[in-house]
Amino acid sequence: MKLIRVAIRSPSSYMRQLSRRESQLWVFFVSATLLCLNFWILSLPDFLRRFGSDTISAYLLGTVVLLAINIALLLVATDRNSGDWSSPHKIGQPWLATTVGLCGLTVLVIGCYRWLRHIFAIPIDPMRADMLVVIREGIRTLLEGGDPYRLYNVPWEAALPYGPVLWVPYILPYALKMDLRFLPVAAALFIAALCGVAATVLGYRRLWLEALVLxxxxxxxxxxxxxxxxxxxxxxxxxxxxxxxFCYLFSQGRSGPAAVTLGLLIAARATMTALVPIFFIYAIKGEVEDRRRSLEGRGHKPGLIRLFVYFCIAAVGPFLPFAIWNFRSLWYSIYGNYFHLVKGFVWQSTDWVGRTFGTTGYLLSRGWQDHVEHLQIGVMLSFYVLAWLRITHRAQALRWMGMALLLFSMTSLWPVYYLYLDVFVLLVVAFVIEPPMLGDWLPRVRLVPFLTGMAFTLLAVLFAVASALAGNY
Incomplete structure (x- = not known):
C-alpha cells in the first residue's frame, strides 16, 4: 500500500524506487550466479579432457574462465545499502521463513550425508591424505611431550607444514577417538549453513526470489x-x-578484532598473507568511514600502529612456544620443507603441477620455472597498487581480498585445487554478510548466541547422519 500511495502522489519517485530495486536484484542474481560458477568451474578441465584436449590447454582455459568470472564479480556493484532492501513497510512472514529454513536444513542434511558416506567408505590413507596422517602423528607427538614440528615417516619423509591454528583443533576428534575428518566436514557444513540462514532471513522479509537464490x-x-x-x-x-x-568483524567496522582474526588465519595457513595488504590499504584509506561510525557509536578505529601490533601478536603468538622449543625444526617444517618438496620433487619427478589451475603449470611446460616466483611478485604488487587506487568501501575491500587470494593461489609454486576453495568460501561469506542478509540481522541477534546455536545445530545434524550411516560400515 505504501508503494501504491507513493506511485499516486509522485510517479517519478516511484519509478526511481522501482529502478533502484531492479538494479539491486540484478546485482544480487549476477553475484550469486558467479559464486556458483566458481565452484563448478573447477571441474571444467576434466570435462574438456574428455573431448581430447591436452591437460595443459584444458587447465589454461579453465584458468582464464575462472579469472574472468572473478573479475566480473569484482566489477559488480556492491553498494546495496542505498536501497530499501529490507522492505520495512512489509510485515514479516514467519511461515515463509519456516519453509525456507526447512529447505535449507534439508540441503544441509543432504550435503552431510554425501560427505560422511564418502569418508566412511574411504579410510585415512597416506597414499591419498598424507597431511591428515602427519597431523594425527603431530598431535600424538605433542600429547606425548614431543615436538610436533619434526619429520615423520608416512612412509616417506614429511613435515607438519601448517600453523597451530590449523592442526590444534584436531586434538578434539583425536581425543574422542573420532575420524579426524569430522572436523572439516563440520566446518564445510558451517559455510553451507550460513547460506541457509541468510535465505531464511530473506524469506522472513518476503524476498522469496532472493531466498531461492541463496x-x-x-x-x-x-x-x-x-x-x-x-x-x-x-x-x-x-x-x-x-x-x-574475520569477514563479519571487518564488515562491521571492528578493525581491532578483525586484525586479530586475520593474524590467526595466517597462523593457520600462510596463503592468507595475501589478504594483509588489502586489509591495511583499507585501514589507511577508510579513516573517514570509520570516524563516521565512531560518531554514530558503532565502533572505534584503533590507530594503525595498534592495529598492526594486534595483527602481529595474533599471527606470531601461536608459533612462539614451538619456536622456543626448536626454532630450526619449526622453520624447516613451515618454510624450508615446502620449497624442498615442491622444487625438488613435485617439479622434477611428477606432472602434478600441470594438472592445476593457474600459471605455474604452463610456465613449467615451457621450461620457464625460473620465472614462477618473479611472476607472482609482479602480479601481486601490481594488484595491490590497483587496490590502493580503487578500493572505497568495506564490501568492495572484501571482494578485493578474495581476488588477491585467487591471484596468489594461481601464481603459487604448486596451485593445488583446494587452494581455490578458500577463495570461494571467502567470497561466499563476503556475499551473505551484506544487507539484506546477515549484515543488518546478525548485529541484532548478537554473534555469540548465533555461533552457539549454529554449533549445536551442526553437531546435531552431523551426529544424526553419522549414526544413521554407522550401521552400513
Missing amino acids: LALELTVCLNLKLYHFIVIAHTPVYWPLIFL
Missing part, C-alpha cells in the same frame, strides 16, 4: 564435485569458520 548457493556448496572429492583428504576447511568471523 538456497541454490547452499546447494552448490554441498553438491559441487571438487569439495566432494576433497572431503576425503580434507585438512584445511577447519579454519573456514574463522574466515566468516
Whole structure:
C-alpha cells in the first residue's frame, strides 16, 4: 500500500524506487550466479579432457574462465545499502521463513550425508591424505611431550607444514577417538549453513526470489564435485569458520578484532598473507568511514600502529612456544620443507603441477620455472597498487581480498585445487554478510548466541547422519 500511495502522489519517485530495486536484484542474481560458477568451474578441465584436449590447454582455459568470472564479480556493484532492501513497510512472514529454513536444513542434511558416506567408505590413507596422517602423528607427538614440528615417516619423509591454528583443533576428534575428518566436514557444513540462514532471513522479509537464490548457493556448496572429492583428504576447511568471523568483524567496522582474526588465519595457513595488504590499504584509506561510525557509536578505529601490533601478536603468538622449543625444526617444517618438496620433487619427478589451475603449470611446460616466483611478485604488487587506487568501501575491500587470494593461489609454486576453495568460501561469506542478509540481522541477534546455536545445530545434524550411516560400515 505504501508503494501504491507513493506511485499516486509522485510517479517519478516511484519509478526511481522501482529502478533502484531492479538494479539491486540484478546485482544480487549476477553475484550469486558467479559464486556458483566458481565452484563448478573447477571441474571444467576434466570435462574438456574428455573431448581430447591436452591437460595443459584444458587447465589454461579453465584458468582464464575462472579469472574472468572473478573479475566480473569484482566489477559488480556492491553498494546495496542505498536501497530499501529490507522492505520495512512489509510485515514479516514467519511461515515463509519456516519453509525456507526447512529447505535449507534439508540441503544441509543432504550435503552431510554425501560427505560422511564418502569418508566412511574411504579410510585415512597416506597414499591419498598424507597431511591428515602427519597431523594425527603431530598431535600424538605433542600429547606425548614431543615436538610436533619434526619429520615423520608416512612412509616417506614429511613435515607438519601448517600453523597451530590449523592442526590444534584436531586434538578434539583425536581425543574422542573420532575420524579426524569430522572436523572439516563440520566446518564445510558451517559455510553451507550460513547460506541457509541468510535465505531464511530473506524469506522472513518476503524476498522469496532472493531466498531461492541463496538456497541454490547452499546447494552448490554441498553438491559441487571438487569439495566432494576433497572431503576425503580434507585438512584445511577447519579454519573456514574463522574466515566468516574475520569477514563479519571487518564488515562491521571492528578493525581491532578483525586484525586479530586475520593474524590467526595466517597462523593457520600462510596463503592468507595475501589478504594483509588489502586489509591495511583499507585501514589507511577508510579513516573517514570509520570516524563516521565512531560518531554514530558503532565502533572505534584503533590507530594503525595498534592495529598492526594486534595483527602481529595474533599471527606470531601461536608459533612462539614451538619456536622456543626448536626454532630450526619449526622453520624447516613451515618454510624450508615446502620449497624442498615442491622444487625438488613435485617439479622434477611428477606432472602434478600441470594438472592445476593457474600459471605455474604452463610456465613449467615451457621450461620457464625460473620465472614462477618473479611472476607472482609482479602480479601481486601490481594488484595491490590497483587496490590502493580503487578500493572505497568495506564490501568492495572484501571482494578485493578474495581476488588477491585467487591471484596468489594461481601464481603459487604448486596451485593445488583446494587452494581455490578458500577463495570461494571467502567470497561466499563476503556475499551473505551484506544487507539484506546477515549484515543488518546478525548485529541484532548478537554473534555469540548465533555461533552457539549454529554449533549445536551442526553437531546435531552431523551426529544424526553419522549414526544413521554407522550401521552400513
